[in-house]
Amino acid sequence: MSSVLKMENVTKRFGGLVAVDHFNGYINPGELIGLIGPNGAGKTTLFNLITGVYAPDKGKILFFGKDISGHKPHQIAAYGIARTFQNIRLFSDMTVLENVMVSQHLRLKNWMWFFKSIIKTPDAIKMERQMKEEGINLLKKVGLQNLSSSKAGSLPYGLQRKLEIARALATKPKLLLLDEPAAGMNPQETYELMNFIKRIKEEFSLTIMIIEHDMKVIMGICERIYVMDYGKLIAEGCPEEIQSNPQVIKAYLGEEVLL
Numbered sequence: 001m002s003s004v005l006k007m008e009n010v011t012k013r014f015g016g017l018v019a020v021d022h023f024n025g026y027i028n029p030g031e032l033i034g035l036i037g038p039n040g041a042g043k044t045t046l047f048n049l050i051t052g053v054y055a056p057d058k059g060k061i062l063f064f065g066k067d068i069s070g071h072k073p074h075q076i077a078a079y080g081i082a083r084t085f086q087n088i089r090l091f092s093d094m095t096v097l098e099n100v101m102v103s104q105h106l107r108l109k110n111w112m113w114f115f116k117s118i119i120k121t122p123d124a125i126k127m128e129r130q131m132k133e134e135g136i137n138l139l140k141k142v143g144l145q146n147l148s149s150s151k152a153g154s155l156p157y158g159l160q161r162k163l164e165i166a167r168a169l170a171t172k173p174k175l176l177l178l179d180e181p182a183a184g185m186n187p188q189e190t191y192e193l194m195n196f197i198k199r200i201k202e203e204f205s206l207t208i209m210i211i212e213h214d215m216k217v218i219m220g221i222c223e224r225i226y227v228m229d230y231g232k233l234i235a236e237g238c239p240e241e242i243q244s245n246p247q248v249i250k251a252y253l254g255e256e257v258l259l
């Protein structure tokens with residue numbers, strides 16, 4: 001089976017600090033993969049390398065076999081990799097529907113369309129209408145349709161997180177990277193988020209990689225888990241293997257996290 005994503009010896013340095021150190025890993029189609037590790041382990045840096053925010057100093061990142069190492073973020077988004085961020089990055093003064101439509105516009109990679117949509121040519125108006133329909137359909141699928149005209153900033157925290165994921169889905173990704181989606185959520189919101197992630201994975205035929213400090217989420221929904229510490233991959237396996245791995249337990253000693 002060919003991997004959706006393959007990382008070969010991926011390395012990123014910041015001055016003297018090796019934030020990601022010869023990381024090797026793969027994600028198969030349809031997998032839900034966890035990426036865990038103590039603070040500063042290099043998890044977000046790995047997401048930044050996959051999405052083109054940084055180019056690796058060494059190593060390769062392959063997406064469906066194509067070497068995407070060092071490609072620009074907009075190119076990588078167009079190949080089919082979307083992400084959410086640790087800190088919510090919505091346009092809070094725009095409506096829920098507008099937030100989703102902004103992402104749809106990002107799919108239009110060409111300046112001509114951008115220009116046409118500003119001067120409102122007939123084909124641009126038609127396209128805008130189609131996008132609105134698509135946006136409303138997407139909001140229906142994620143259960144936000146009743147809030148389509150609410151300001152994003154007025155939504156409760158849990159729904160803002162959901163909208164962030166919906167916005168990532170609007171770019172029609174094959175691989176979705178979620179960076180601490182449960183951060184700041186209460187237990188009820190976290191429970192709903194877990195079901196939501198499982199549901200969208202099936203409904204949108206996604207492959208998902210998730211960074212999360214909440215072990216209930218990781219152990220509850222992930223099929224396979226990568227564990228990083230000080231930039232290095234220290235363990236890989238199913239939830240049961242990770243929970244009983246002595247190196248993982250040692251890496252987490254002194255942390256509040258209970259495996």
Ligand SMILES: Nc1ncnc2c1ncn2[C@@H]1O[C@H](COP(=O)(O)OP(=O)(O)OP(=O)(O)O)[C@@H](O)[C@H]1O
Nearest residue numbers: 014017018019037038039040041042043044045046
């Ligand atoms: N742009 C940067 N410049 C310098 N150092 C950086 C930069 N980005 C990250 N680092 C450092 O690289 C290391 C890995 O950071 P990273 O954010 O990837 O960790 P993390 O595992 O995501 O941590 P957390 O769980 O706290 O989000 C840390 O020591 C961090 O301070």
